[in-house]
Amino acid sequence: MAASGRKKSTAGVAAARRPEVRLPPLVPYEGEGLEPDGDYDGLRFDGTDLTDASGRGARFLDCALESCALDRTELARARFIDSVLTGVRGVGTDLAEASLRDVEVVDARLGGVQLHGAVLERVVVRGGKIDYLNLRKARLKDVVFEGCVLSEPDFGDAHLVRVEFRDCVLKRADLSGVRLESVDLRAVAELDIARGVDRLAGAVISPPQLMELAPAFAAQIGVRVEP
Template sequence: MKGARRPEVRLPPLVAYEGGELEPDGDYDGLEFREAAFVAQDGGGARFMDCALTGCALDETRLHRARLLDSVLTGIRGVGTDLGEATLRDVEVVDARLGGVQLHGSVLERVVIRGGKIDYLNLRKARLKDVVFEGCVLVEPDFGGARLERVEFVDCVLKGADFNAVTLVDVDLRAAAEVDIARGVDRLAGAVISPAQLLDLAPVLAAAMGVRVEALE
């Protein structure tokens, strides 16, 4: 199995962001956003290159089709952040606290999501390549119709994951702390799991196959 290629982000000396609200199709290069409140702002189509976002509030922030390249996001928080059809390439996301973030139709390449907790992550029909979920908690993530290639789950908790119609290629679940699949357990072809995980998943695998498991009386 081919392992995921991790991003190698080396930020240049950054300039503190002193602008106002985000702008649609804005161009942000070599900037540091610290403790910025972008609540309900519209940065759709914007490009963030060689940027650091630290402690920023992204509640209901519109970043549809935004491009985040060679950047580090630390301690970001928010509910309902719209990153639908966005591109994240060579990005590190550290200790995020997000709920209902929309990443449907997005492209993630060489991305590490480390620590933090994300509730109701929407990755429907997204394309993930060389992505690592490490030490984070994902509550009811939706991977429906997505394509995952060289994706690793390391010390990560997956609760109520939806893998309906997903395509998996070289996906490594063996190091995950917990794997709970609500839908799409029949789509695990292309993934590697541990023997212990196989035992944990046996009831849902049997149910998906229509097999009844009953002890002799």
């Protein structure tokens, strides 16, 4: 795996470094469930039902998870490195304090994912829909959300560095206490901030987005706007 070089956007904003995951020939996973602190290297999980499985602290290196069921799967403090998750689905997946580095998540359908306290570095989330994504106190560096729908994501007290949102929908996002550095929101298809509009320092938005957010900005500083 080799990460792509960092680029500058047209406005001089530091662009996120994207992962370039090149998986080696993979061996089909033939086990059942997961093991806490398990070590999974060079495996393909193809349609594996991991419902209620416990892989707390497990390590996934050079792995592909394809169309796997992750309902209530416990993956707290798990590590995903140089891996691709495609078409995974589930509700209540626990990835609290997990580490994702050089990872692609494609067309996921997830709800109530717990990623609070997690560390994401060089991660792309492309397509799919994630409801109630909990990223409180998480650290995101060089992360791209692209063409996906994030419904009521919680970024409370998280730290985002070089994060891009491209052609995606942000519905009722909670930015309470968030810290932003070189976060690019200009290409968001729909930007809906429920809380924390005052925490947008460090983000870049477009002129049309500024007009849409003007009432929220005015309310934040106590300005009344009347005809």
